[in-house]
Amino acid sequence: MNVHLATGRRKTAIARVRLIENGTGKFTVNNIDVEKYFPTKDLCESVRHPLTLTESTKSYDIVVLANGGGKSGQAGAVQLGVSRALVEANADNKEALRGAGVLTRDPRMVERKKYGRRKARKVSQFSKR
Numbered sequence: 001m002n003v004h005l006a007t008g009r010r011k012t013a014i015a016r017v018r019l020i021e022n023g024t025g026k027f028t029v030n031n032i033d034v035e036k037y038f039p040t041k042d043l044c045e046s047v048r049h050p051l052t053l054t055e056s057t058k059s060y061d062i063v064v065l066a067n068g069g070g071k072s073g074q075a076g077a078v079q080l081g082v083s084r085a086l087v088e089a090n091a092d093n094k095e096a097l098r099g100a101g102v103l104t105r106d107p108r109m110v111e112r113k114k115y116g117r118r119k120a121r122k123v124s125q126f127s128k129r
Contacts, residue, residue, distance in 0.1 A: 008081030013069030017081035023061030043075040
């Protein structure tokens with residue numbers, strides 16, 4: 001039984017992925033089934049996207065520990081972690097995953113609030129008199 005470990009990050013979310021070979025297709029996030037953990041169908045599909053690209057939906061068991069951020073950020077982190085684990089399990093998967101753009105870490109983060117401003121960029125209205 002081979003186990004492949006990978007980490008995915010998105011915004012402030014971190015997902016630690018454990019990919020177990022010769023599995024039944026069981027996918028859990030924080031000990032909860034993936035369909036119940038992610039509330040929308042879009043997030044579930046985005047998390048399973050690397051598996052459908054490599055046609056390995058039923059050949060691995062996936063256990064994920066996700067923390068930080070919200071559900072959307074966690075879904076992106078899980079997707080990246082699963083993609084990296086699939087590449088570690090089989091290097092032939094890299095080409096298909098890279099072409100679909102799921103191996104690229106999304107660098108966008110929330111910009112910090114600046115002093116004297118209401119938000120990061122919003123400024124109070126200028127008054128001439």
